[in-house]
Amino acid sequence: MADEWGPEKVVFAYDPDTGMRGVLVIDNTAIGPGKGGIRFAPTVTPVEVFRLARVMTWKCALAGLPFGGAKGGLMGDPTKVDRVAWMRSFAKAIKPYVPLQYVAATDMGTTELDMAVFAHEIGDVRACTGKPMEMGGIPHELGTTGYGVAIATDLTLKTLHAYGTVNLEPEKATIAIQGFGNVGSFTAKFLDELGYKIVAIADITGCIYDPEGLDIPYIMKELQVRENIEKLSGKYEVLPKEKIFEVKADVFIPAATSDVINLETAPLLIKSGTKLVIEAANIPTTAEAEKLLIQRGIWVMPDFVVNAGGVIGSYVEYKGGTEKEAFDLIKYKISRNVKLVLSMAHQNGMTPRQVALEVAKARVRRAMLLRRGAITVAREYFARQKQQYELMIPSLKEET
Ligand code: NAD
Numbered sequence: 001m002a003d004e005w006g007p008e009k010v011v012f013a014y015d016p017d018t019g020m021r022g023v024l025v026i027d028n029t030a031i032g033p034g035k036g037g038i039r040f041a042p043t044v045t046p047v048e049v050f051r052l053a054r055v056m057t058w059k060c061a062l063a064g065l066p067f068g069g070a071k072g073g074l075m076g077d078p079t080k081v082d083r084v085a086w087m088r089s090f091a092k093a094i095k096p097y098v099p100l101q102y103v104a105a106t107d108m109g110t111t112e113l114d115m116a117v118f119a120h121e122i123g124d125v126r127a128c129t130g131k132p133m134e135m136g137g138i139p140h141e142l143g144t145t146g147y148g149v150a151i152a153t154d155l156t157l158k159t160l161h162a163y164g165t166v167n168l169e170p171e172k173a174t175i176a177i178q179g180f181g182n183v184g185s186f187t188a189k190f191l192d193e194l195g196y197k198i199v200a201i202a203d204i205t206g207c208i209y210d211p212e213g214l215d216i217p218y219i220m221k222e223l224q225v226r227e228n229i230e231k232l233s234g235k236y237e238v239l240p241k242e243k244i245f246e247v248k249a250d251v252f253i254p255a256a257t258s259d260v261i262n263l264e265t266a267p268l269l270i271k272s273g274t275k276l277v278i279e280a281a282n283i284p285t286t287a288e289a290e291k292l293l294i295q296r297g298i299w300v301m302p303d304f305v306v307n308a309g310g311v312i313g314s315y316v317e318y319k320g321g322t323e324k325e326a327f328d329l330i331k332y333k334i335s336r337n338v339k340l341v342l343s344m345a346h347q348n349g350m351t352p353r354q355v356a357l358e359v360a361k362a363r364v365r366r367a368m369l370l371r372r373g374a375i376t377v378a379r380e381y382f383a384r385q386k387q388q389y390e391l392m393i394p395s396l397k398e399e400t
Contacts, residue, residue, distance in 0.1 A: 005057060005364065007050055009101070013093035018082060020074065020089040026101055027053035027069040030367035033100060034070025035060055035311060037107025038114070040078045048258055049073035055282050058360035059304035063333050065315045070102045078109045087114050091121035104128035105140070105314050108181070108257060112139035129314035138317040138326050140310050146186020147327060148309020148334045149280040153251065154194055155338045156276065156301055163346050166275050166299060168250050176200040176249035179256030180229060183280050183307065185220060187255055192216035202244035205230035209239060209247045245269055251276045254284035261285040266292045279303040294351055302353040304360070305337050
């Protein structure tokens with residue numbers, strides 16, 4: 001799967017003492033050290049870790065951060081193995097690359113506590129972001145990613161309504177969220193605070209649905225003690241988790257895992273009247289499914305545009321900033337990118353993913369030319385890109 005962008009390094013790690021099996025993919029470091037979380041799940045594969053690392057390359061470039069793209073993966077069930085021993089062992093194995101070529105963070109299956117162990121084992125606070133506050137961190141558990149997803153959802157609904165592209169009044173939009181961990185729960189919390197009606201949520205144990213809107217503050221509070229949706233039964237009827245694709249909702253937000261919107265589930269979303277997909281999870285939609293959704297007039301806002309809140313917060317932590325600075329920068333950068341992507345897509349008949357990829361690739365390409373010392377070529381390339389963007393930007397300015 002290697003191509004003109006990377007991956008630059010793939011490191012496999014195995015520790016016969018603990019049973020730890022891990023992989024680190026450093027995709028592209030032209031802009032800066034590869035940034036990306038460590039995913040901890042039995043389903044993790046090297047190919048998935050590579051695909052996630054590539055998303056990070058585009059995400060950091062689009063967000064204008066001085067990071068490249070990378071990702072770590074631990075192939076085991078964090079609830080069944082000695083997770084501290086696995087994390088320590090993984091950190092030891094990849095230490096030569098941290099933090100000059102790789103800076104870690106949390107992802108599915110890892111938390112601020114894992115980051116505490118990782119940073120301690122590497123012996124450098126710059127080893128990872130998303131550390132506990134006691135270690136000077138800005139934990140992802142503050143909801144940085146979900147905050148960015150909520151801002152992106154709100155702005156996308158309002159912008160598409162203003163363009164007349166989607167026949168949906170933002171204040172009447174109904175929302176379904178798949179995945180109720182870090183990203184899904186905070187997306188729900190912030191959207192609820194913005195006044196949106198969340199009609200369905202699902203986690204790995206089940207789905208709950210109320211066409212009148214779920215009581216998100218109650219659910220968030222209950223889930224602190226009841227752990228999962230299955231245990232919420234009482235106030236809500238718990239349905240199988242797959243029902244999330246069938247409930248009637250205008251906006252579908254996948255916030256769980258990879259490839260969940262595929263050729264089996266995309267037709268269900270079309271049937272249930274979905275008008276917009278906001279990719280809170282990384283790589284939740286397969287290429288074929290996205291094509292089908294777009295053919296049916298459904299807008300898909302890509303992961304690396306809308307879920308960059310976590311890595312933007314990470315950047316603020318990396319340079320020693322505060323929680324408030326992190327939330328302010330997330331709002332600014334996500335809003336700017338959503339407007340840029342939607343405005344260029346609207347003017348040029350492109351999809352949001354095509355636009356976002358074009359912008360991100362241009363930035364990475366230029367950094368690659370610069371690091372090769374091809375300064376003149378880089379300048380010429382940049383001048384061409386700048387001219388192309390400037391032709392598009394004035395209308396963006398008019399809209400802001
Ligand atoms: P998490 O482990 O905190 O939560 C995952 C949630 O998804 C859980 O509620 C789990 O029960 C649910 N889930 C898993 N498989 C499911 C299935 N088949 N059906 C329904 N629910 C399912 O993980 P997270 O940190 O919230 O990450 C979720 C996604 O967001 C991942 O794709 C991750 O890469 C992406 N992401 C996370 C961050 C971050 O800051 N944590 C940042 C950017 C992107």
